[in-house]
Amino acid sequence: WSVAIAPSFGADPRLELSVAPGPGPSEIAKIAFDDQGRMLLAERAAPSGAYDFDVLTTEATGRVLRYLPAPPGTGGPQWQLQPDEY
Structure with missing residues (x-):
């Protein structure tokens, strides 16, 4: 979402x-x-919160999107969205 900042917010x-x-789950x-x-x-992927750093995130949930x-x-x-294949 966006809003104008001038003349009023x-x-x-x-x-x-x-x-x-x-x-x-991701961010x-x-x-x-x-x-x-x-x-x-x-x-x-969202951080796992593991204190032992054994598993930092869930595998195969990251992506790059182009618009x-x-x-x-x-x-x-x-x-x-402008999809692309590699």
């Missing part, structure tokens, strides 16, 4: 992005933008 909430759930660890204006979200800005005048989220 928070008068126009707007949904920017909706991320589909991954294969397990967005990093947000970056590339030179083409795309947004990259790095998602990792493009939605075309002007599009209702709803302002970013659209």
Whole structure:
């Protein structure tokens, strides 16, 4: 979500992005933008809380998602998923 900060704060909430759930509990660890204006979200598994550091996170739950800005005048989220295959 986002809101305007000028001339007044928070008068126009707007949904920017909706991320589909991954294969397990996770959190967005990093947000970056590339030179083409795309947004990259790095998602990792939530920390396990293990004090012995034997297992820090759940395996196979991290992912990287890439989004493009939605075309002007599009209702709803302002970013659209742009999948890619490696």
